[in-house]
Amino acid sequence: MTAIKSEILFDESPRDPEGGQDLPPGIGIYALAWKRLRRNRVAMFFGIVFILLVVLCLLAPVYSQDVAHIGPNTENLTGQIRVGGKLEYVLSLQDVPIGPTWNIHHYFLGADESGRDLAVRLLYGGRASLEIGLVAMLITMIFGTMLGVISGYFRGFADGLISRTMDVIWSYPAVLLGITLNTVIIVNGLGPLHSTTLLSTAIVVGFVYIPYIVRPVRAQVLTLREREFVDAARQQGLSHTRIMFGELLPNLSSTVVVFIPLMLANSIILEAALSYLGAGVQAPNSSWGTMIQSGLQNFPGGFNTVLVPGIMLVLTVMSVNILGDGLRDALDPRSKVKV
Amino acid sequence: MARFVTRRLITMVLMILAISVVTFLLFIVALPGGNPAALIAGRLATPAEVHLISVRYGFDKPIWVQYIKTMGNIFSGSAYSYSQGYNVLKQIGKGLPATVSLALGAGIFWLLASIALGTLAAVRSGKYTDRVLTVLSMVGVSMPPFLLGAVIIYYVGYKLNLLPLSGYVQFGTSPWQWFKHLIGPWFTLSVLFIGFYSRVLRSSILDTMSEDYVRTARAKGLSERRVLVKHILRMSLLPIISLWGLDMAQVIGGGAILTETIYSLHGVGQLAAMAIGNFDTVTLLCIVMLTAFCVVVMSALIDVLYAVLDPRIRL
Numbered sequence: 001m002t003a004i005k006s007e008i009l010f011d012e013s014p015r016d017p018e019g020g021q022d023l024p025p026g027i028g029i030y031a032l033a034w035k036r037l038r039r040n041r042v043a044m045f046f047g048i049v050f051i052l053l054v055v056l057c058l059l060a061p062v063y064s065q066d067v068a069h070i071g072p073n074t075e076n077l078t079g080q081i082r083v084g085g086k087l088e089y090v091l092s093l094q095d096v097p098i099g100p101t102w103n104i105h106h107y108f109l110g111a112d113e114s115g116r117d118l119a120v121r122l123l124y125g126g127r128a129s130l131e132i133g134l135v136a137m138l139i140t141m142i143f144g145t146m147l148g149v150i151s152g153y154f155r156g157f158a159d160g161l162i163s164r165t166m167d168v169i170w171s172y173p174a175v176l177l178g179i180t181l182n183t184v185i186i187v188n189g190l191g192p193l194h195s196t197t198l199l200s201t202a203i204v205v206g207f208v209y210i211p212y213i214v215r216p217v218r219a220q221v222l223t224l225r226e227r228e229f230v231d232a233a234r235q236q237g238l239s240h241t242r243i244m245f246g247e248l249l250p251n252l253s254s255t256v257v258v259f260i261p262l263m264l265a266n267s268i269i270l271e272a273a274l275s276y277l278g279a280g281v282q283a284p285n286s287s288w289g290t291m292i293q294s295g296l297q298n299f300p301g302g303f304n305t306v307l308v309p310g311i312m313l314v315l316t317v318m319s320v321n322i323l324g325d326g327l328r329d330a331l332d333p334r335s336k337v338k339v
Numbered sequence: 340m341a342r343f344v345t346r347r348l349i350t351m352v353l354m355i356l357a358i359s360v361v362t363f364l365l366f367i368v369a370l371p372g373g374n375p376a377a378l379i380a381g382r383l384a385t386p387a388e389v390h391l392i393s394v395r396y397g398f399d400k401p402i403w404v405q406y407i408k409t410m411g412n413i414f415s416g417s418a419y420s421y422s423q424g425y426n427v428l429k430q431i432g433k434g435l436p437a438t439v440s441l442a443l444g445a446g447i448f449w450l451l452a453s454i455a456l457g458t459l460a461a462v463r464s465g466k467y468t469d470r471v472l473t474v475l476s477m478v479g480v481s482m483p484p485f486l487l488g489a490v491i492i493y494y495v496g497y498k499l500n501l502l503p504l505s506g507y508v509q510f511g512t513s514p515w516q517w518f519k520h521l522i523g524p525w526f527t528l529s530v531l532f533i534g535f536y537s538r539v540l541r542s543s544i545l546d547t548m549s550e551d552y553v554r555t556a557r558a559k560g561l562s563e564r565r566v567l568v569k570h571i572l573r574m575s576l577l578p579i580i581s582l583w584g585l586d587m588a589q590v591i592g593g594g595a596i597l598t599e600t601i602y603s604l605h606g607v608g609q610l611a612a613m614a615i616g617n618f619d620t621v622t623l624l625c626i627v628m629l630t631a632f633c634v635v636v637m638s639a640l641i642d643v644l645y646a647v648l649d650p651r652i653r654l
Contacts, residue, residue, distance in 0.1 A: 042470070042474070164354075164357065167354060168354065168357050168358055168361055168631075170634075171354070171358055171630075171631040171634045171635055172627060172630065172631055173589050173592075173593075173594035173596070173630055175594070175596050175597060176593070176594065176596060176611060176626075176627055176630065177627075179596075179612070179615050180365060180366070180615065180623065180627065181365075183615055183618075184365070187618070265480075265481065269481070269483050272483055272486075273483055273485065273597055276483075276485050276597070277596070277597075277600065277612055277615070278615075278616065279615060292485070292486060292489070296489060299489070299492075299493070300493055300497045303493050306486075306489050306490075306493075307490070310486045310489070310490070313483065313486065314478070314481050314482055314483075314486065317481040318477055318478055318481035321477050321480060321481050322474070322477050325473075325477065
């Protein structure tokens with residue numbers, strides 16, 4: 001692993017035109033990164049797209065109650081709706097669900113195989129996908145950083161134990177490990193975790209990705225711990241905990257922040273993959289992954305039910321990824337091979 | 340050199356041992372919820388029947404005895420699935436041709452495509468081409484294989500009728516049908532890797548470009564093409580090749596579950612997905628171990644290869 005340099009060149013800080021005695025006031029790395037990020041129009045655009053998507057999904061209950069007047073699980077097997085002046089069945093006589101009506105008040109994006117409103121389900125499903133992604137990302141980041149710091153700081157036995165454990169986790173393909181762990185939880189339960197909570201999927205997804213954070217954090221701690229400020233802290237008699245969390249962690253923040261969008265994107269995709277294989281979110285909850293999975297059940301009829309959540313999923317993950325890419329360039333323009 | 344290789348091989352064996360123990364605990368002990376005998380006996384079995392099964396399969400023995408017995412069964416090729424009754428290794432063997440066909444075709448495609456696109460993006464760095472390629476690679480890494488597969492099957496297969504919808508045809512039966520059935524899976528599996536690899540290669544090339552020896556090569560008056568191919572690419576390809584090795588190992592070991600499932604290739608990955616559905620713990624155990632072994636062996640190979648290529652690594 002290449003050590004990632006964390007110093008930022010202060011090439012953009014304002015210079016005194018007189019070449020005067022006073023050094024310009026320092027500008028923090030985040031303020032500097034924000035300045036760089038703002039210039040990256042593509043990243044900013046997709047950042048705004050992502051925020052809009054999140055707000056839209058958070059407004060799911062509002063849309064469901066006040067605009068569409070139909071719940072996410074309200075089935076409509078025999079009903080008819082008025083489209084362009086004439087009545088049409090929500091489910092045709094061949095059980096093919098209706099396509100998009102483009103009418104914001106009913107079946108804006110069409111219906112699914114049980115006659116449920118796809119647009120309402122899309123927003124509710126998005127909430128589940130985003131919640132799982134967020135919680136999983138937090139789990140990965142918190143535990144990954146902690147283990148990486150401990151492993152790099154203490155070296156020796158702790159490092160050996162943590163690194164080898166991470167190697168073992170890393171050897172399993174993420175999807176395979178994910179479905180196995182989540183199946184264990186879905187079938188047997190694990191303490192407060194059982195099949196009807198979103199939390200079990202979030203924890204499994206978060207767990208699977210922990211090694212992806214431990215390695216880079218550990219690599220950086222290994223170089224940081226040899227620096228003078230750590231020596232100084234040690235001379236002052238600070239405890240290991242204070243050195244790790246008070247001295248090392250702040251210096252790691254830019255490395256860690258770079259991984260946040262990347263892990264969020266990966267978590268959302270892995271959740272969808274698990275749900276597609278039937279080992280993720282369980283009924284009655286739904287996410288984009290379960291919507292795609294149930295849409296594929298009556299393939300090739302009603303492909304709309306696959307496409308709608310699919311486009312949403314890709315759009316969300318892509319905007320997070322592009323934002324993350326911009327953030328990485330902004331925070332760490334001189335970083336070596338980017339992963 | 341010999342010392343380095345020996346040490347690396349010992350680590351590899353220890354890793355394999357650790358993986359087998361962890362996998363065993365996960366699948367045989369945790370997955371059935373503590374009592375695999377009840378799972379085999381079915382819902383209507385009496386406690387006496389469950390006990391009988393538990394004695395027959397050796398579930399009443401201590402865990403470490405069970406571990407040794409299970410591993411013995413697997414490595415002697417006599418591991419049988421409790422719920423399906425087939426010989427697991429034979430079943431995996433049946434899935435291997437499809438999986439290996441998928442892995443080789445896709446692997447070659449994604450390696451070549453990402454080298455081409457990554458180099459192009461690096462050479463045109465900052466220009467319009469580079470930006471378009473960057474966005475495309477972002478679309479690639481954001482695309483779940485099962486979704487891309489579904490879209491290709493629906494539009495290219497079902498609507499345009501250009502490709503078969505799904506399934507796998509043996510190469511021996513009909514090479515042309517084999518090829519036609521695999522075009523979709525190859526492409527689907529490759530897209531994600533192309534997006535990722537081309538980004539890594541692009542930044543790797545950009546890093547190498549500022550090295551002194553590249554400037555020297557230019558100063559000698561070598562053509563730009565020669566500098567790129569002989570001096571820059573040769574060095575920048577190293578991280579790509581090692582990534583490629585690990586990913587190939589995963590795919591061959593059944594890691595391409597999503598692609599295999601959506602195209603219903605009946606390879607090792609799909610076997611794993613079906614085993615999850617049936618709670619077929621022995622099959623899962625074997626496949627997961629196979630995958631993990633492939634990865635561990637491949638990563639040891641790559642480390643040794645690196646040490647051969649670059650003397651600085653032999654510590």
